[in-house]
Amino acid sequence: MAKHSVNRSARAVTALLGGLFVMGAAHAQAQAVKVGFIATLTGGQAGLGETMQKATNLYIKLHKDELPAGVTIETLWRDDTGPNPDQAKRLAQELIVRDHVQMLAGINWTPNAMAVAAFTKQAKIPTVMSGNGAPAATRESPYVIKTSFTVWQACYPLGQWAGSHGIKQAWTVVADYAGGTDAYNAFAKGFAEKGGEIGGSIRIPLNTVDFLPFVQRVKDAKPPAVFVFAPGAAAATAYMKAFDELGVQAAGIKIIGPGDITDDMELQHMGKGVLGIETALFYSAAGDRPANKSFIAAWKKEYGANDDPGIFSVTAWDEAAAIVDAVKAMHGKMDPDKTMAFLSHWKTANSPRGPLEIDPETRDVVHNVYMRKVEMVDGRLANVEFDTIPMVKDPWKEFNK
Amino acid sequence: MNDWSVLVGIAFLGVAYGMVLYLISVGLSVTMGLMGFVNLAHGVFAMAGGYVTVTLMNRYGVPYFASLAAAAIVVAALGFVLERTLYRRLYGTSDFDQVLFSIGLIYVSIAVVQHFWGPLTQPMRAPAYLKGIITLGGFEFPTYRVFLIGFSIVVIAALWLTLERSRFGAQIRAAVDNRRMAQSLGVNTGRLFAQTFALGSGLAGLGGGLGADILVTSPGYPLQYILYFMIVVILGGLGTIRGPFLAALLLGIADTACRYFWPQMGAVFIFILVFFILFFRPQGLMRRARA
Numbered sequence: 128m129a130k131h132s133v134n135r136s137a138r139a140v141t142a143l144l145g146g147l148f149v150m151g152a153a154h155a156q157a158q159a160v161k162v163g164f165i166a167t168l169t170g171g172q173a174g175l176g177e178t179m180q181k182a183t184n185l186y187i188k189l190h191k192d193e194l195p196a197g198v199t200i201e202t203l204w205r206d207d208t209g210p211n212p213d214q215a216k217r218l219a220q221e222l223i224v225r226d227h228v229q230m231l232a233g234i235n236w237t238p239n240a241m242a243v244a245a246f247t248k249q250a251k252i253p254t255v256m257s258g259n260g261a262p263a264a265t266r267e268s269p270y271v272i273k274t275s276f277t278v279w280q281a282c283y284p285l286g287q288w289a290g291s292h293g294i295k296q297a298w299t300v301v302a303d304y305a306g307g308t309d310a311y312n313a314f315a316k317g318f319a320e321k322g323g324e325i326g327g328s329i330r331i332p333l334n335t336v337d338f339l340p341f342v343q344r345v346k347d348a349k350p351p352a353v354f355v356f357a358p359g360a361a362a363a364t365a366y367m368k369a370f371d372e373l374g375v376q377a378a379g380i381k382i383i384g385p386g387d388i389t390d391d392m393e394l395q396h397m398g399k400g401v402l403g404i405e406t407a408l409f410y411s412a413a414g415d416r417p418a419n420k421s422f423i424a425a426w427k428k429e430y431g432a433n434d435d436p437g438i439f440s441v442t443a444w445d446e447a448a449a450i451v452d453a454v455k456a457m458h459g460k461m462d463p464d465k466t467m468a469f470l471s472h473w474k475t476a477n478s479p480r481g482p483l484e485i486d487p488e489t490r491d492v493v494h495n496v497y498m499r500k501v502e503m504v505d506g507r508l509a510n511v512e513f514d515t516i517p518m519v520k521d522p523w524k525e526f527n528k
Numbered sequence: 529m530n531d532w533s534v535l536v537g538i539a540f541l542g543v544a545y546g547m548v549l550y551l552i553s554v555g556l557s558v559t560m561g562l563m564g565f566v567n568l569a570h571g572v573f574a575m576a577g578g579y580v581t582v583t584l585m586n587r588y589g590v591p592y593f594a595s596l597a598a599a600a601i602v603v604a605a606l607g608f609v610l611e612r613t614l615y616r617r618l619y620g621t622s623d624f625d626q627v628l629f630s631i632g633l634i635y636v637s638i639a640v641v642q643h644f645w646g647p648l649t650q651p652m653r654a655p656a657y658l659k660g661i662i663t664l665g666g667f668e669f670p671t672y673r674v675f676l677i678g679f680s681i682v683v684i685a686a687l688w689l690t691l692e693r694s695r696f697g698a699q700i701r702a703a704v705d706n707r708r709m710a711q712s713l714g715v716n717t718g719r720l721f722a723q724t725f726a727l728g729s730g731l732a733g734l735g736g737g738l739g740a741d742i743l744v745t746s747p748g749y750p751l752q753y754i755l756y757f758m759i760v761v762i763l764g765g766l767g768t769i770r771g772p773f774l775a776a777l778l779l780g781i782a783d784t785a786c787r788y789f790w791p792q793m794g795a796v797f798i799f800i801l802v803f804f805i806l807f808f809r810p811q812g813l814m815r816r817a818r819a
Binding site: 168169170173174177303329330331332334335337339340341343344347361364365368372373374396398 | 534646647648649660661672741748752787788792
């Protein structure tokens, strides 16, 4: 009789424990907020996705104690292999239908951004974009906010700055895709407003192997300045090497462009040939801000002294901050409309770039744009900020209301 | 800048580019002609050369020329080993099987490279004495490209001399023309294949290291550039060594000229050119003289 009751109790306890375990697991599952990241993780531009991953993982690691009890963030990463809108859209679909993510994030390249944005409209998935500068992505869908930048925010004020600082004529060299077109349009408009004239424009196909012939053409034309836009940091290094090899700056042609062309992530690989190049961007690793200094210190501690964060590291860092704040505010229950209402009004004083706000009207970023010049600081190349244009809203949206 | 200097500039850049393409592709032409093997994975050897050169220079501070030499030797050895272990199992099998195999090899090598070096492109920093601009005859040229042309000419001359004058070269030419006959005359074709494959791969490795500036070293290399190597080989005529030289120069100059004058046409142009050449001369620019 005693044995029988022991068996029965043992079984009951097991059942009870089993039930608790299952309940606990289900409970934990329900509180893991899944965020799907779509980025370029392989190929020539894999640096974009790699730095996004590093920034996201580090931010979440440092801030996971801020999350409400029992709530965790689970990140899933998918590779778009480059500017490939159909692939990006398919990955978004799979993340939502198969992996049941509650949010989407990341997204490199303007064309990919537009495809995914269109998709989030149907799927009603809150999406934070840090990987691209597309000005129209937040217009395309009410479920998108950006923590990155828009190409117009840097190129339009740069055009105005160039025109009002003695540059009357310039050639343009941009990569031949949507981002390059945006850069050209933005620069041309700002430049023309201050009396500048575009002498000639070259569009370099994305799969170009040898850049020298294109650059040779600019050098032969000898304009006072050339505006350059490169797709991503790795391409920027290749473009800058070509300009250096042909001695463009030495021939008296000033090189200007958005800060993408001297992205801190690759700057040290570009060689001394880039000294003196003036660019406009919302961030510089040399920026003298406490939030920036602690960001860089944390980055180098985790990834090594020779690892330099760049544009897309900062945007991903801020993106992670937005996601963590949203998860905190929603207590892990990411209702699409409530989440978007929160994200549309998100702001932070702790961004390495300085003050950062999301404009509720456009859901895009509002931040400072700094004029920077490449100089040697402590034996390393640095983009030193010498002027600030405060709290710039996206000019493209202002012009296309 | 007058029109003359523009044309000279384009011709110059095109020749430099063509030389690199030739160094990489000549091995492919010989092995495809010799072994009849459709080796789409040839780019893997050029990529390996690029990685060896860049890693030795950047990580271990090995001087430039020593790194290039090491690249050629290491990749030649790699080619020898792969030929003996993998490639020779597929001699005489169908084209389809060979293509499948080479594509598989490409993907494996991409994964291996990505595992050890990461997905980013490797920066190629030429030594300081090769940087900058030199002036020749009133025209300005990037020093590195001048060096590239000069060095390639030396290597190519050595290659042609070897193939024309040495016994090894004679054996290769004989086996390419008529393998059975060469075998019956006592040529050990098995060993010849391995040696030729090693030579072709070593040259590709050298070309990959030399050209790391133009054809950037990244895991995607074999897929990105195989088309160019194939075009050089097909336009040049399989199994010849002079044909691909002409084809590479033509491709290099034409591609460069196109980028200069019609940037948007850049990618499309090569294919139009290939189409027309093959349309009128399907066997390639240089026909192999048949015994």
